[in-house]
């Protein structure tokens with residue numbers, strides 16, 4: 001069907017594409033390995049080479065996301081490593097624009113799993129839930145900090161689609177999201193694609209109930225631009 005010459009061209013192109021793919025994976029694996037070991041590396045890359053290098057890394061990591069996650073898991077490591085690294089890079093790239101937004105135009109979204117198991121608040125599909133300030137979990141401290149700073153509000157998210165709905169309703173100019181690494185990575189991507197500067201804080205301990213977050217880290221991000 002094909003001549004010998006055509007077949008050899010197809011072979012060369014296939015091998016070249018394969019080589020590019022393998023190089024891309026190796027580069028991405030190295031980036032994940034080094035940044036995961038030392039998160040401050042993202043800041044150093046940003047201050048030394050400007051955001052362009054981080055933009056390129058982000059592009060490669062997004063491109064190799066699925067195979068890389070599989071490879072990391074097959075190697076017996078936590079597949080979330082790539083999400084953690086992506087969040088660090090995205091946070092760094094969006095930090096300045098987030099910091100420039102006044103507190104009154106910022107919104108905080110916290111995951112419902114951060115609540116105490118005995119939380120009595122009720123959920124609304126559009127507005128999520130509001131903390132009743134019983135003091136049984138860390139959300140009350142995030143709410144009080146937000147009130148002290150004059151934030152637009154803190155919303156407890158019942159699920160994935162909630163962020164889209166609350167953004168449509170409240171129209172914030174910046175969003176701080178808290179969640180597990182995978183959720184935060186996907187959330188930053190979605191909110192940033194709407195042109196809204198966003199920052200993410202990853203949970204210290206994830207899971208379905210009574211998760212945990214580093215409040216100092218949350219407050220530090222909330223105060224960006226003070």
Ligand code: SF4
Pocket residue numbers: 115116118119120121130131132133134135136137138139140
């Ligand atoms: S502090 Fe707020 S969110 Fe936490 S358990 Fe009490 S009412 Fe629920």
